Amino acid sequence: MASPRTRRTSRIYEVARSAGVSIATVSRVANATGPVRPQTAARVQAAMRRLDYRPHAFARALAAQRSRTIGLLISDILHPYFADIVRGAQEQAEVSEYAVLLGDASVHTRGTDLLVQRLLERRVDGLIVASDRTTTDYAMQLRTEDVPVVCINGSREQFPRAVQIDNRTGAALAIEHLVGLGHRRIAHIAGPPGLPTRDERLASYRAALKHAGLRYDAELVATGDGRFDESRTATRVLLDLADAPTAIFAYNDRSAVGCYQAIRAAGLRVGTDISVVGFDDIVMAEWVDPPLTTLHQPRIEMGRIAVDLLLAVLNGTETVDHVVVQPHLVVRASTGPAPASRAC
Amino acid sequence: MASPRTRRTSRIYEVARSAGVSIATVSRVANATGPVRPQTAARVQAAMRRLDYRPHAFARALAAQRSRTIGLLISDILHPYFADIVRGAQEQAEVSEYAVLLGDASVHTRGTDLLVQRLLERRVDGLIVASDRTTTDYAMQLRTEDVPVVCINGSREQFPRAVQIDNRTGAALAIEHLVGLGHRRIAHIAGPPGLPTRDERLASYRAALKHAGLRYDAELVATGDGRFDESRTATRVLLDLADAPTAIFAYNDRSAVGCYQAIRAAGLRVGTDISVVGFDDIVMAEWVDPPLTTLHQPRIEMGRIAVDLLLAVLNGTETVDHVVVQPHLVVRASTGPAPASRAC
DNA sequence: CTGTTAGCGCGTTCAG
DNA sequence: CTGAACGCGCTAACAG
Numbered sequence: 086m087a088s089p090r091t092r093r094t095s096r097i098y099e100v101a102r103s104a105g106v107s108i109a110t111v112s113r114v115a116n117a118t119g120p121v122r123p124q125t126a127a128r129v130q131a132a133m134r135r136l137d138y139r140p141h142a143f144a145r146a147l148a149a150q151r152s153r154t155i156g157l158l159i160s161d162i163l164h165p166y167f168a169d170i171v172r173g174a175q176e177q178a179e180v181s182e183y184a185v186l187l188g189d190a191s192v193h194t195r196g197t198d199l200l201v202q203r204l205l206e207r208r209v210d211g212l213i214v215a216s217d218r219t220t221t222d223y224a225m226q227l228r229t230e231d232v233p234v235v236c237i238n239g240s241r242e243q244f245p246r247a248v249q250i251d252n253r254t255g256a257a258l259a260i261e262h263l264v265g266l267g268h269r270r271i272a273h274i275a276g277p278p279g280l281p282t283r284d285e286r287l288a289s290y291r292a293a294l295k296h297a298g299l300r301y302d303a304e305l306v307a308t309g310d311g312r313f314d315e316s317r318t319a320t321r322v323l324l325d326l327a328d329a330p331t332a333i334f335a336y337n338d339r340s341a342v343g344c345y346q347a348i349r350a351a352g353l354r355v356g357t358d359i360s361v362v363g364f365d366d367i368v369m370a371e372w373v374d375p376p377l378t379t380l381h382q383p384r385i386e387m388g389r390i391a392v393d394l395l396l397a398v399l400n401g402t403e404t405v406d407h408v409v410v411q412p413h414l415v416v417r418a419s420t421g422p423a424p425a426s427r428a429c
Numbered sequence: 430m431a432s433p434r435t436r437r438t439s440r441i442y443e444v445a446r447s448a449g450v451s452i453a454t455v456s457r458v459a460n461a462t463g464p465v466r467p468q469t470a471a472r473v474q475a476a477m478r479r480l481d482y483r484p485h486a487f488a489r490a491l492a493a494q495r496s497r498t499i500g501l502l503i504s505d506i507l508h509p510y511f512a513d514i515v516r517g518a519q520e521q522a523e524v525s526e527y528a529v530l531l532g533d534a535s536v537h538t539r540g541t542d543l544l545v546q547r548l549l550e551r552r553v554d555g556l557i558v559a560s561d562r563t564t565t566d567y568a569m570q571l572r573t574e575d576v577p578v579v580c581i582n583g584s585r586e587q588f589p590r591a592v593q594i595d596n597r598t599g600a601a602l603a604i605e606h607l608v609g610l611g612h613r614r615i616a617h618i619a620g621p622p623g624l625p626t627r628d629e630r631l632a633s634y635r636a637a638l639k640h641a642g643l644r645y646d647a648e649l650v651a652t653g654d655g656r657f658d659e660s661r662t663a664t665r666v667l668l669d670l671a672d673a674p675t676a677i678f679a680y681n682d683r684s685a686v687g688c689y690q691a692i693r694a695a696g697l698r699v700g701t702d703i704s705v706v707g708f709d710d711i712v713m714a715e716w717v718d719p720p721l722t723t724l725h726q727p728r729i730e731m732g733r734i735a736v737d738l739l740l741a742v743l744n745g746t747e748t749v750d751h752v753v754v755q756p757h758l759v760v761r762a763s764t765g766p767a768p769a770s771r772a773c
Numbered sequence: 774c775t776g777t778t779a780g781c782g783c784g785t786t787c788a789g
Numbered sequence: 790c791t792g793a794a795c796g797c798g799c800t801a802a803c804a805g
Contacts, residue, residue: 094549139546139549139550140550141491141550141552142550142551142552143487143488143490143491143496143551143552144487144491146487147485147487147488147491152487162506162512162515162516162519163509163512163513163516165507165509168506168507168512169507171506171531172506172507172533172535172536175506175531175533175536176536179536179537184530184547184551185531186528186530187515187519187529187531189516189519191516192516192519192520192523193523202483203528205438205483206483206484206485206486207486207487207528208485208486208487342716368713369712369713369716372686372713372716372717373716373718374717374718
């Protein structure tokens with residue numbers, strides 16, 4: 086059935102024959118393992134070049150018991166948040182000549198276990214879990230496997246090795262910024278329940294309020310789903326409050342933009358009547374109207390760090406298991422001075 | 430050096446032993462190849478389940494001489510255009526239990542040849558080339574390899590197997606739309622030289638003008654680079670023309686947004702003073718201000734089709750080698766009636 | 774420093 | 790219908 090294409094690439098023993106050495110020697114120069122006399126090495130390298138030799142990754146993996154491949158679990162490549170992480174991971178993996186195998190939860194509708202299976206079948210040497218949704222599911226399943234795992238923005242109880250954004254600092258920066266603009270009634274659109282990140286950002290919001298000397302008001306917290314629609318609905322509720330907020334700190338950029346819609350629908354102007362701060366700084370933040378003030382999360386960098394951590398484990402040179410990355414505030418036009426208190 | 434993690438997954442001969450059969454039989458039921466007595470098959474399957482057996486993809490690939498992996502060359506995962514293609518390809522590959530190995534040209538700064546090497550080392554069974562930039566480079570190199578290739582929006586002279594958007598129809602829809610709104614001076618921001626897509630869209634623009642009974646004016650064509658900056662500069666030139674255009678048909682959405690900036694800088698309003706039509710319909714189109722009228726390109730679908738084509742080749746069931754996909758016009762707020770001719 | 778050899782885990786003839 | 794045996798291409802001892 087399958088067309089047995091004629092193999093054009095040369096194999097190790099052809100190189101060996103051509104260079105007049107044994108395959109072991111070829112292997113040694115190809116992998117820089119073991120001692121080889123310079124002259125011999127030169128002959129071998131010439132032969133490799135001449136025959137356009139490319140070691141067969143699978144055969145190599147089979148013999149060496151490691152694939153030089155890492156699996157990267159994300160929930161949606163279409164979301165720029167994850168695309169950035171993928172980019173960073175690939176860049177760093179490339180440096181060490183590792184390949185990255187993507188596992189996109191949105192593709193595998195049959196469940197996350199299937200997804201992980203696929204990756205493990207492919208014998209990935211390690212795994213990076215950057216999924217926001219189903220972290221818990223993965224954790225349960227991966228605990229029984231023997232692959233090292235690094236998670237990005239997950240909870241450390243589930244995966245000891247992690248790279249995380251400092252949500253506490255992020256929230257503090259947002260609240261300080263708003264308070265500095267004179268805002269006192271600052272609401273929070275929380276993320277979808279069940280996500281570690283939601284809990285952290287909510288808690289950090291409360292802590293930052295307290296630090297700023299503001300009272301926490303449960304009424305000012307509404308729950309969205311980290312996307313547009315629910316966030317819009319949640320915002321509407323906030324706007325209908327007797328003592329409505331003058332500013333909103335949103336779980337992420339998407340929910341922030343959801344706020345925009347509700348604010349407009351209420352006949353108010355974003356950045357003037359109501360200030361909005363997002364979290365993540367995805368590209369959209371720059372293009373929406375008005376451009377969104379938000380906390381920049383260095384996702385590409387985080388992807389790179391995750392790979393570094395993982396490779397360190399694989400190489401037995403692990404020194405740290407946990408890196409916290411700092412966000413910084415990008416001020417755009419969605420925040421402005423608090424309006425003189427509106428009559429209610 | 431490398432920590433020799435203890436392997437927990439069971440192997441084929443363990444399953445065989447557990448089921449009281451030979452590994453050949455296990456292989457036969459695992460791959461549904463060759464005849465096996467139902468009872469025996471049942472015993473084997475039970476054993477596979479019991480031992481949580483997952484065939485080793487590499488060993489399998491080595492023995493079977495095919496990896497059940499396809500390579501996907503893109504130029505930038507951060508660009509939503511490519512992210513969509515990746516999504517579509519992964520979805521369709523998943524159906525046939527193929528894995529997709531991503532090759533991102535933006536990651537491999539050391540040149541596209543290195544990129545292709547990586548994929549070929551991994552012994553991909555076939556390749557999909559969706560890169561806009563370096564398609565030609567790839568073509569040169571891949572011609573010498575024995576891997577079947579399907580390209581997305583490349584030129585058919587380079588790769589006989591292809592899935593392509595119908596640029597001709599796209600341009601026609603755009604021009605008809607603008608003409609219907611009363612526009613007569615319609616400019617074109619062309620893509621970066623050297624890309625097949627640029628040439629096609631430019632030619633299609635001319636053809637559509639002709640069809641609409643409008644004269645082609647070389648002055649109305651400016652070249653951008655498919656991104657913001659150059660497009661902005663190019664637009665400025667158009668606006669400075671004695672007989673400036675009232676509408677612009679841009680190479681893609683990014684250059685369309687570049688137009689926005691130049692138009693604003695000139696004190697004009699997009700959609701009122703000057704209409705703009707893009708191409709692609711990436712997410713940004715929906716969020717910019719004003720929302721962009723553009724030609725929707727079903728990229729996810731195109732990714733799927735490319736995989737279909739490729740798998741057909743691999744299975745020896747190829748029936749067509751070339752699929753043309755239709756774009757459709759999404760009218761938003763960046764286009765409007767032509768203004769009464771401005772005094773110059 | 775170099776060659777020989779034994780697997781890595783599985784697909785696939787070929788006998789039975 | 791089933792099993793024994795070989796080989797896919799390479800790495801890693803172990804001898805020399």
